Amino acid sequence: PTSVSSRVYVTIAAALVAQLHAAVATLKPFVWQWDSNDGAPAWLENAVRPAPAGAHNTPIGLLRRDPRTLSILWEDGHRDDFDVRDLRLACHCALCVEEMSGRKLRDPQTVRADVSPRQIVSVGNYAIGFDWNDGHNSGIHSFNDLRAMGERAAAQSVENV
Template identity: 40%
Template sequence: MGLLDRIPSRPKPAAPPESIDVNDRGELEIAWPGGPRVIIPPVQLRDACPCAGCIEEGTGRKLLDTASIPADIRPLGIDPVGSYAVQIRWSDGHSTGLYTWETLRRASGLEP
């Protein structure tokens, strides 16, 4: 048995979006390569935050109470993180979540 037989393969990472914009309603508009342009409401995206303060690291249990997210929440800034994610600064002061391309695709309903 060769070395390659013992190394588990990883799924290919999601391709980065062609563009990410914030519209007048504070929604993220994401254009995926070869795919749809999706709109994600800010409450839905804030609720999908994958950081350790919102999701328990050991179990994956959700810690963030959706009801605690202000109805008027908006992204104040979106910063690239390498070639795999963006970090969103939210109007509620939260900014620790790294939204990978996979996280954004799930939040937009493109992946389970």
């Protein structure tokens, strides 16, 4: 324990531990079957920590809270719960939103009340994509958009109190 080589190993080990603690926790790629929950991504509560500036949009967990609710745990410990129909209505792909004007092309009344994902897939380290039971599958939701959507919903619920 007091030899030079022993102290070198202790120093190396301490440096490795520090690097592990500093590393950003990220979800592994996944293909998640919503109804059966097969392939569900991790929920890394032990990775919650004060996030460095700009890192609050990194999810460290996704969870099927119930058949209608997708929960996202963010690196800073905040959790957003999304009704899956709201996510379907928020799709901004070219089939749902007019590219030049930003006008919504789909009337919310035409989206079934029981719409739900068949499958959710990771899209790189920046988004998730959905295959919906209404046949729609061309849109993705970036993590930045999901975090902003959660913040808007939280602000709106505060206004309604």
